[in-house]
Amino acid sequence: MDKQYQAFDPRCRxxxxxxxxxxxxxxxxxxxxxxxxxxxxxxxxxxxxTKSISVKPRSGRATPRMAETPSxxxxxIGLQGPGIDQFLAEDIPWLIANDARVIVSISxxxxxxxxxxxxxxxxxxxxxxxxxxxxxxxxENRGMVFACDPVASKLVVESVRRNIGGELPTIVKLSPDVTxxxxxxxxxxxxxxxxxxxxxxxxxxxxxxxxxxxxxxxxTGGLSGPAIRPVAVRAIYQVHAAFKxxxxxxxxxxxxxxxxxxxxxxxxxxxxxxTANFGDPTAVIKVKSELIELLKERGxxxxxxAVGVAHEK
Amino acid sequence: MSSINRRAQQRNLEIISNKKVGAYHHMxxxxxxMAQHCSAGNFVxxxxxxxxxxxxxxxxxxxxxxxxxxxxGGTIELVIAPQGQGSRWLTSLDIHDVVDIVGPLGTSxxxxxxxASALLVGGGYGSAPLFGLAEVLKERxxxxxxxxxxxxxxxxxAPLEGKRSVNSLTITTEDGGAGIKGRVTQVLPxxxxxxxxxxxxxxxxxxxxxxxxxxxxxxxxxHQCAVEEAMACGIGxxxxxxxxxxxxxxxxxxxxxxxxxxxxxxxxxxxxxLRKVPLGTWGFDG
Numbered sequence: 001m002d003k004q005y006q007a008f009d010p011r012c013r014x015x016x017x018x019x020x021x022x023x024x025x026x027x028x029x030x031x032x033x034x035x036x037x038x039x040x041x042x043x044x045x046x047x048x049x050t051k052s053i054s055v056k057p058r059s060g061r062a063t064p065r066m067a068e069t070p071s072x073x074x075x076x077i078g079l080q081g082p083g084i085d086q087f088l089a090e091d092i093p094w095l096i097a098n099d100a101r102v103i104v105s106i107s108x109x110x111x112x113x114x115x116x117x118x119x120x121x122x123x124x125x126x127x128x129x130x131x132x133x134x135x136x137x138x139x140e141n142r143g144m145v146f147a148c149d150p151v152a153s154k155l156v157v158e159s160v161r162r163n164i165g166g167e168l169p170t171i172v173k174l175s176p177d178v179t180x181x182x183x184x185x186x187x188x189x190x191x192x193x194x195x196x197x198x199x200x201x202x203x204x205x206x207x208x209x210x211x212x213x214x215x216x217x218x219x220t221g222g223l224s225g226p227a228i229r230p231v232a233v234r235a236i237y238q239v240h241a242a243f244k245x246x247x248x249x250x251x252x253x254x255x256x257x258x259x260x261x262x263x264x265x266x267x268x269x270x271x272x273x274x275t276a277n278f279g280d281p282t283a284v285i286k287v288k289s290e291l292i293e294l295l296k297e298r299g300x301x302x303x304x305x306a307v308g309v310a311h312e313k
Numbered sequence: 314m315s316s317i318n319r320r321a322q323q324r325n326l327e328i329i330s331n332k333k334v335g336a337y338h339h340m341x342x343x344x345x346x347m348a349q350h351c352s353a354g355n356f357v358x359x360x361x362x363x364x365x366x367x368x369x370x371x372x373x374x375x376x377x378x379x380x381x382x383x384x385x386g387g388t389i390e391l392v393i394a395p396q397g398q399g400s401r402w403l404t405s406l407d408i409h410d411v412v413d414i415v416g417p418l419g420t421s422x423x424x425x426x427x428x429a430s431a432l433l434v435g436g437g438y439g440s441a442p443l444f445g446l447a448e449v450l451k452e453r454x455x456x457x458x459x460x461x462x463x464x465x466x467x468x469x470x471a472p473l474e475g476k477r478s479v480n481s482l483t484i485t486t487e488d489g490g491a492g493i494k495g496r497v498t499q500v501l502p503x504x505x506x507x508x509x510x511x512x513x514x515x516x517x518x519x520x521x522x523x524x525x526x527x528x529x530x531x532x533x534x535x536h537q538c539a540v541e542e543a544m545a546c547g548i549g550x551x552x553x554x555x556x557x558x559x560x561x562x563x564x565x566x567x568x569x570x571x572x573x574x575x576x577x578x579x580x581x582x583x584x585x586x587l588r589k590v591p592l593g594t595w596g597f598d599g
Contacts, residue, residue: 059594077552278546280413
């Protein structure tokens, strides 16, 4: 049969789980899911990746927490959230009742905290995966961010893997603020990661030239939005070149189908939309329909068949 | 936890009027049935800069008035201070240009069930949502007195049609260019006494609202205020527009001004800890 007459296959796969759509929401960019559901059907998404959940409730940081920058924004929220127990009691049942697939993002300050979160999530019905956010300060190592330390990254993933069991795919979210991203990716893959999420925000800063102080209460913040897309393309390209078999949830400034396709061609198997949701609550739907159109126009009959095509000689 | 305004929708709205009024711009948008869902205190989030703009975040504006019948069907009116790049872009648009709007968003001012004596206090263009509120209060048989303050006369927003819906209007300017020289808070105690005020509604800069709450607390009044915090999304997903607020159980939480506000009970906001995370806040992590 002629290729263009076949039905288009939008699915993607992480570990043992298959997702019906290649577009996800990025962690911390969909509230509890409830807020966005006013504008979009959550079942249209591959999954909602939740805000990063910690063991205990967190108030987050003081304000200002946000500064708009050219084609981007800085944020310094401080992982405000209800803690895992309330999250499991309230947020998760709501998401599942509203037909969302859910990937739970977790964050810890010690390796034991990650392990304990994984134990709490093991066996929770209706969850489709875990995202391990390792861009957090390790209190046992002078606050050095786990994601910047290959050994700490590996230990976190090993401990999550040990505690989560074999069913739930474990996706590890990496920071681009490292010297050798491929080396860190190699460590977490060796430790049992089923997939990688690339990229987290880049550390940035903005100063108010009138009051002559940093714009954010937290001084520095994570830079996101279209400004960082070329960094995402580079990071995904490098990691996919080194580990072809590992699926990547690509993100970093995706606001259109064209942007999503660029990351897929670099090596992403699926795309998460983050900051674009803030400017446009229906962004994920637009990205999804535009992406599928662009793929069809180029003769692809699935998302999977376009993954990493930019690497072909 | 509260939810997003259930009436909120995303729409492209046509500009049918855009006029400079003093230091501000008054803009009218053809809003169709969105207008009938707006209540005094609600706001809209407006996309700025056009396609491919480097400004990726929406700008939030209080709804000045909403009307569901007229020559253009439903309309929403905004008062915009062209302070930044985004609001300057918006005020530079022409009639028939279309803007991408999400609204109505946020909480609205509560209206007393029985007629009451209400004092409405606005700072700068914070007066915008108070005129629509005044109309609603009048319809309910309330006495409505208004105080508007700003640094100078040009920054007072008090259009003629707005003045009709109040029993009295007091103006204060810091430079004495119009009305009484000084700040709104200087005139409040006398007005509260004179008109037997039972409820205060306020909108404007946060230090002004904090000072009004102090006066309101001493006088034992109800105070509903519309707070202001920098927002990235307006729909409750970015967690940037928070402030410390005591919930009904007495627990201080970092609370979103876009969903649990902008209109809040003034007595619940921890005014001496604005822009901070006070000790004892739920999940306090230093």
